[in-house]
Amino acid sequence: MQDVLVIGAGLAGLTAARVLTRAGRRVRVLESGAEVGGRVRSRQLEGFTLDAGFQVLFTAYPAVRRQLNLEALDLVPIPPAAVVRRGARADVLGDPIRDPASLVSSVTTRVLPLPDKLRVAKLAAQLRTPPIHALLNGPDESTQDYLRRHGFSEAALDRFFRPFFGGVFLRRDLSTSARLFRYYFRMLMDGQIAVPRAGMGQIPAQLAQGVDVTLGVRVTRLTAHPDMVSVATTAGDLEARNVIVATDPNTAQTLLGGNIARGSLGSAYLHYAAPHPIDPQPRLLLNAEAGWINNAHWISQAVPGRAPEGQHLLIATVLGRQEVGDDELDAQVRAELVVWYGEADARTLRTLHIERIEHAQYPQSAGYAAHLSGHATALPGVLLASELTSMSGIQGAMESGEKAAAIVLGDLAAMSRPRGS
Ligand SMILES: Cc1cc2nc3c(=O)[nH]c(=O)nc-3n(C[C@H](O)[C@H](O)[C@H](O)COP(=O)(O)OP(=O)(O)OC[C@H]3O[C@@H](n4cnc5c(N)ncnc54)[C@H](O)[C@@H]3O)c2cc1C
Incomplete structure (x- = not known):
C-alpha cells in the first residue's frame, strides 16, 4: 500500500508529491492525461x-522560489515594458510597475497622462514594503474601484490596466479582487516575467523529476475507511493511507462532493x-x-x-x-x-x-477569499491540493501542494505559512 496517492499531475499535485517523496514517503501520482503539467504544458x-x-x-x-531551480529552467525574461496598441498606432510604455521612474522621465510616451504616471510611482512606493502576504488581507473591493479611488484616469484604466491585468486574471473588466491586484503588482516589482526557453512545460517536467507518476489513469471514486482510503481508477482499485486530490476544481468537486468549485x-x-x-x-x-x-x-x-x-x-x-x-x-x-x-x-x-x-x-471577484476551500475534506484521510485553497494561478496551485504535503508530514512551519508567502 502506498503512503500517499496523489490524484492529478498538475503543478499542485506534482508539488505535493515532490515534497512528500523528498521526505521519504512512498508516493504515487495518478494522472488521467498523457503527460504531466495539467494546464501548464x-x-x-x-x-x-x-x-x-x-x-x-x-x-x-514565493512557492516557485522554494520549489523550482530557476537556473535549470533557462528562463528568458519578457522585456519589462509593453506596447499599447490603439488600432494602427503603437506606443511603447515604459515599465510602469518595476521602473515607475521610466514613465516619469519618458518624454516620448504619451500613452499615459502624466498624473497617472505619478500615481503608478506612488502606488509602487506604497506596495513595495509590506510583507507580501499582507497585500492579500484587509478590506476588499474590485480592482476598478481601487484604481479609481487612487485617482487613476479612465485612459489609464483602458490603455494599461484593463489589457495588462485582463491578461493576468483573464477578465478585462477589472472586477478581480483588489487584494490580488496588489499582490500581483508586488510580484511584478519583486521579480521578472519570464518563460523557460524550451516552453512552460519545463516547469512541471522539473517538478516531476524523481516523482513516481502513472499517466493515463483516471480516478473515478474515493472511499474512506478507518485506516486507509480506497481509490477506484480506470486501471483497477488501489489503496493508500492518505489521498491528495489535486485535480482541476470541477473534478475535485465531483470526487469530493460539496460545493467547492468556483466557476x-x-x-x-x-x-x-x-x-x-x-x-x-x-x-x-x-x-x-x-x-x-x-x-x-x-x-x-x-x-x-x-x-x-x-x-x-x-x-x-x-x-x-x-x-x-x-x-x-x-x-x-x-x-x-x-x-x-x-x-x-x-x-x-x-x-x-x-x-x-x-x-x-476561476473568477476571483472582490470578496472571493471568503469562499476559499480548506485542505481538509469530508472524507477522512483525503486532502485537497488546489488553487481553490489559495488563488487561481501558479503560486496558488504550488503553495496548496506544499501545504497538503505539510499536513501529511505534520510540518507545522510549512502548514502555518501565510497564504501567498
Ligand atoms: C491559458 C492559461 C493562462 C494562465 N495564466 C497564468 C498566469 O499568467 N499566471 C499564473 O500564475 N497562472 C496562470 N494560469 C493558471 C495556472 O496555470 C493554474 O492555476 C495552475 O496550473 C493550476 O494547477 P493545478 O495543479 O491546480 O490544476 P491543473 O493544472 O488543472 O491540474 C490538474 C490535473 O489533474 C488531472 N486530472 C483531472 N481529473 C483527474 C482524474 N479524475 N484522475 C486523474 N487525474 C485527473 C488533469 O489531467 C490535470 O493534469 C493560467 C492558466 C491557463 C490555462
Whole structure:
C-alpha cells in the first residue's frame, strides 16, 4: 500500500508529491492525461514550440522560489515594458510597475497622462514594503474601484490596466479582487516575467523529476475507511493511507462532493506563423481598444528558438468567447491584425493552431477569499491540493501542494505559512 496517492499531475499535485517523496514517503501520482503539467504544458508543432495558451512565470512567486531551480529552467525574461496598441498606432510604455521612474522621465510616451504616471510611482512606493502576504488581507473591493479611488484616469484604466491585468486574471473588466491586484503588482516589482526557453512545460517536467507518476489513469471514486482510503481508477482499485486530490476544481468537486468549485474563466489562444518579421517587438502587446484581442505577443522575438529558422510566432489572446466557432474567432482576430499591421503583412500570417481552454482560472471577484476551500475534506484521510485553497494561478496551485504535503508530514512551519508567502 502506498503512503500517499496523489490524484492529478498538475503543478499542485506534482508539488505535493515532490515534497512528500523528498521526505521519504512512498508516493504515487495518478494522472488521467498523457503527460504531466495539467494546464501548464508545451508541445511541438511543425518545429514551433507552443505553450498551452499564453502563460508566463512570475519569478517572484514565493512557492516557485522554494520549489523550482530557476537556473535549470533557462528562463528568458519578457522585456519589462509593453506596447499599447490603439488600432494602427503603437506606443511603447515604459515599465510602469518595476521602473515607475521610466514613465516619469519618458518624454516620448504619451500613452499615459502624466498624473497617472505619478500615481503608478506612488502606488509602487506604497506596495513595495509590506510583507507580501499582507497585500492579500484587509478590506476588499474590485480592482476598478481601487484604481479609481487612487485617482487613476479612465485612459489609464483602458490603455494599461484593463489589457495588462485582463491578461493576468483573464477578465478585462477589472472586477478581480483588489487584494490580488496588489499582490500581483508586488510580484511584478519583486521579480521578472519570464518563460523557460524550451516552453512552460519545463516547469512541471522539473517538478516531476524523481516523482513516481502513472499517466493515463483516471480516478473515478474515493472511499474512506478507518485506516486507509480506497481509490477506484480506470486501471483497477488501489489503496493508500492518505489521498491528495489535486485535480482541476470541477473534478475535485465531483470526487469530493460539496460545493467547492468556483466557476470557470475560459480563454482562446490563436497561434500564427509568419514567414517574415512583421513586428520586431519582443514586448507584450496590449490592445487598448475593446475588441477581440486582449493581448498578443511575438514570442519568437523574445525567445527565437520557439520558431523554426526563418519563421516567426505570434500568439493572440482572446478572453471568454467560448461560444464562438474557430473560423469566426480566426476571422475576427485577423481583422484586428489587419488594422495593426496592414492587409499585406497580415495576409502572410498562417493559422498554426487555435487553442480553447474552458477552465483557465476561476473568477476571483472582490470578496472571493471568503469562499476559499480548506485542505481538509469530508472524507477522512483525503486532502485537497488546489488553487481553490489559495488563488487561481501558479503560486496558488504550488503553495496548496506544499501545504497538503505539510499536513501529511505534520510540518507545522510549512502548514502555518501565510497564504501567498
Ligand atoms: C491559458 C492559461 C493562462 C494562465 N495564466 C497564468 C498566469 O499568467 N499566471 C499564473 O500564475 N497562472 C496562470 N494560469 C493558471 C495556472 O496555470 C493554474 O492555476 C495552475 O496550473 C493550476 O494547477 P493545478 O495543479 O491546480 O490544476 P491543473 O493544472 O488543472 O491540474 C490538474 C490535473 O489533474 C488531472 N486530472 C483531472 N481529473 C483527474 C482524474 N479524475 N484522475 C486523474 N487525474 C485527473 C488533469 O489531467 C490535470 O493534469 C493560467 C492558466 C491557463 C490555462
